[in-house]
Amino acid sequence: MAVTLKDIAQAVGKSVSTVSSALNDYEDVSQETKELVRRVAREMGYMPNIAAQRLRRKRTDTLGWILPTFGPRFSDPFFSELLAGIGNESALNGFDLLVSTHAPGPDEDEAYRRMVSGRRVDGLLVVRTRSNDLRIAFLAEQGFPFVAFGRTQQDFDFPYVDEDGVSGMNLVIQHLIDLGHRRIAFIAAPPDLMFATYRLAGFRGTMERNGLPLDESLIVLGDLTQHTGHQAAGELLDRPDRPTAIAACNDLMALGAMAAAQERGLIVGQDVAITGFDDIPLAQHSHPALTTLHQPIYRIGRMICDMLIKCIRGESLPERHVLLQPSLVVRRSSGG
Amino acid sequence: MAVTLKDIAQAVGKSVSTVSSALNDYEDVSQETKELVRRVAREMGYMPNIAAQRLRRKRTDTLGWILPTFGPRFSDPFFSELLAGIGNESALNGFDLLVSTHAPGPDEDEAYRRMVSGRRVDGLLVVRTRSNDLRIAFLAEQGFPFVAFGRTQQDFDFPYVDEDGVSGMNLVIQHLIDLGHRRIAFIAAPPDLMFATYRLAGFRGTMERNGLPLDESLIVLGDLTQHTGHQAAGELLDRPDRPTAIAACNDLMALGAMAAAQERGLIVGQDVAITGFDDIPLAQHSHPALTTLHQPIYRIGRMICDMLIKCIRGESLPERHVLLQPSLVVRRSSGG
DNA sequence: TGCCCAAACCGAAACGTTTCAAATATAACC
DNA sequence: GGTTATATTTGAAACGTTTCGGTTTGGGCA
Numbered sequence: 099m100a101v102t103l104k105d106i107a108q109a110v111g112k113s114v115s116t117v118s119s120a121l122n123d124y125e126d127v128s129q130e131t132k133e134l135v136r137r138v139a140r141e142m143g144y145m146p147n148i149a150a151q152r153l154r155r156k157r158t159d160t161l162g163w164i165l166p167t168f169g170p171r172f173s174d175p176f177f178s179e180l181l182a183g184i185g186n187e188s189a190l191n192g193f194d195l196l197v198s199t200h201a202p203g204p205d206e207d208e209a210y211r212r213m214v215s216g217r218r219v220d221g222l223l224v225v226r227t228r229s230n231d232l233r234i235a236f237l238a239e240q241g242f243p244f245v246a247f248g249r250t251q252q253d254f255d256f257p258y259v260d261e262d263g264v265s266g267m268n269l270v271i272q273h274l275i276d277l278g279h280r281r282i283a284f285i286a287a288p289p290d291l292m293f294a295t296y297r298l299a300g301f302r303g304t305m306e307r308n309g310l311p312l313d314e315s316l317i318v319l320g321d322l323t324q325h326t327g328h329q330a331a332g333e334l335l336d337r338p339d340r341p342t343a344i345a346a347c348n349d350l351m352a353l354g355a356m357a358a359a360q361e362r363g364l365i366v367g368q369d370v371a372i373t374g375f376d377d378i379p380l381a382q383h384s385h386p387a388l389t390t391l392h393q394p395i396y397r398i399g400r401m402i403c404d405m406l407i408k409c410i411r412g413e414s415l416p417e418r419h420v421l422l423q424p425s426l427v428v429r430r431s432s433g434g
Numbered sequence: 435m436a437v438t439l440k441d442i443a444q445a446v447g448k449s450v451s452t453v454s455s456a457l458n459d460y461e462d463v464s465q466e467t468k469e470l471v472r473r474v475a476r477e478m479g480y481m482p483n484i485a486a487q488r489l490r491r492k493r494t495d496t497l498g499w500i501l502p503t504f505g506p507r508f509s510d511p512f513f514s515e516l517l518a519g520i521g522n523e524s525a526l527n528g529f530d531l532l533v534s535t536h537a538p539g540p541d542e543d544e545a546y547r548r549m550v551s552g553r554r555v556d557g558l559l560v561v562r563t564r565s566n567d568l569r570i571a572f573l574a575e576q577g578f579p580f581v582a583f584g585r586t587q588q589d590f591d592f593p594y595v596d597e598d599g600v601s602g603m604n605l606v607i608q609h610l611i612d613l614g615h616r617r618i619a620f621i622a623a624p625p626d627l628m629f630a631t632y633r634l635a636g637f638r639g640t641m642e643r644n645g646l647p648l649d650e651s652l653i654v655l656g657d658l659t660q661h662t663g664h665q666a667a668g669e670l671l672d673r674p675d676r677p678t679a680i681a682a683c684n685d686l687m688a689l690g691a692m693a694a695a696q697e698r699g700l701i702v703g704q705d706v707a708i709t710g711f712d713d714i715p716l717a718q719h720s721h722p723a724l725t726t727l728h729q730p731i732y733r734i735g736r737m738i739c740d741m742l743i744k745c746i747r748g749e750s751l752p753e754r755h756v757l758l759q760p761s762l763v764v765r766r767s768s769g770g
Numbered sequence: 771t772g773c774c775c776a777a778a779c780c781g782a783a784a785c786g787t788t789t790c791a792a793a794t795a796t797a798a799c800c
Numbered sequence: 801g802g803t804t805a806t807a808t809t810t811g812a813a814a815c816g817t818t819t820c821g822g823t824t825t826g827g828g829c830a
Contacts, residue, residue: 185535
């Protein structure tokens, strides 16, 4: 049987409440009692029963994260790095992390409801926001603490961290234009995803600002996986009037696009320029290495986690809305 | 305030215990009462307080998984796919998943102790087992339910799923030999990792069985990331007597190795053959596509999760030890 | 009418904490 | 020695369930 406060109380000959107070370092317990209690607790291998603590304290010291998984072969290095950041930061603050997986869709809010109403967690992390995001609407209406990675178009004020996709895409498209490219294709992502919208807007804006014609047929849609990047780039490159550069909405699709180009005997960075967005570790070690926009993924994980914990604790946030500027990392794939 | 059993009891004019029994579908509650209670509960938006349930029931309906993270830029597509499998299977069974991150090392058992002694979870998942694995020793000694992905050299009997690394590596090395390769290099992984040991043993065994000399200097050590795969392959390929084929212990290192070869102007699959192990989605879409050994990662996630839940429920396992046979996927990188 | 039985329901204890008002011990002062 | 103030300690309630022994209700039967 596990050792409880009662057992310790018996062992030291004090009451349960004194033992509890001693372990929680309350003021009104004498120093020697505290030391005695703590020593005995350690010796007996005491570990508080967290279910009881949670029931009494009315908080769980647990954060929730529902991963949007697309299909069974969900394999995105972006998320594992984010998870590392979130996991480490929450552990540092003594919070547990409850992870759940759910495909985006109509019954998604059920997973959120379960977390919120069952009081499983004190706050939630929301990632990959959508323009009209039901999850955010739900949480905001409930007044439940949450922090998002990404913005939305809805009229809710909530704390978030986001990267500036518009100016990020500006940087890389301008880079391509400066290298002399005129026919630049874009592998877009589902437009309900907020970051996809921003990145596409960045692409359009930069083309326009440079007075370049925008051939809509050069904008093709992918789903963020290498697979569709591969397909999309294949279609683009098989056209008689093929583009000289392809900017992908994320690194994974860019890597797929590179493979498609290479299968066609094209030398990436020479015959065709290809760029990504995110700077996942793979980008650095592909061949040729991928020109992309760097985001501090691990640090973002820690940031949103830290912000959420501050919210839960009722502390004020120094910055409620953080917009990070991605930095351009020029590597060989753009021929720069 | 959240609605409790008491509120429902008041609303339907019955006692708390009757309401509880009704919601748990006990025998001695009349059908009409059950229906009434359930309807009212739904209408009032009742959600059980899980902290109270856990305290009373003495179980958490939660599984724990401590991810071994190596450094902040932890980014392994293998794990995100495993997570998808584990997450989906546990959700299907009504279990929560508590994820924690911890670098492998001496204070790792503290994370396990926290989960176990704090009664945070009913069972644990252990992945990436080591030959002398303190985590497994700890859990086995505590008699705490757990299922491992991977075996160990210790003398404990515990349920596990593993892939047969020896015969997997046999397949791919034999494949290379059949293609005429004689000087085959191997990018190994830290030998304390069980799967690394098996895969290396598979390499050695196949070379020996084919009567090929084993040049120990052709076995170099990596840490499973593309980065070290890249480095290791670089060293190998810069030797005057460079190998004609490189087998990597995992896909990520193989991808790094491919980049190293390509940087040196070598055509992978022609000038040098390169193979991996795991068949992560990236393997299919690299250029050239990577010859590797397929493992059903998602399914493995579901399997270990399902086994763990059975253990917790006290059900017997149809198979306590599962050894999966990886299948060879020949693609272009081996020139096959 | 009286008795028995099953079905349906209920009260109270228990799970292991935390918290707060109240009680006790200790010290300080006149 | 009595009074007051302060430092410790304590008992009991509370958190929201589940569970179990016990009570009520009403019907069937002699």
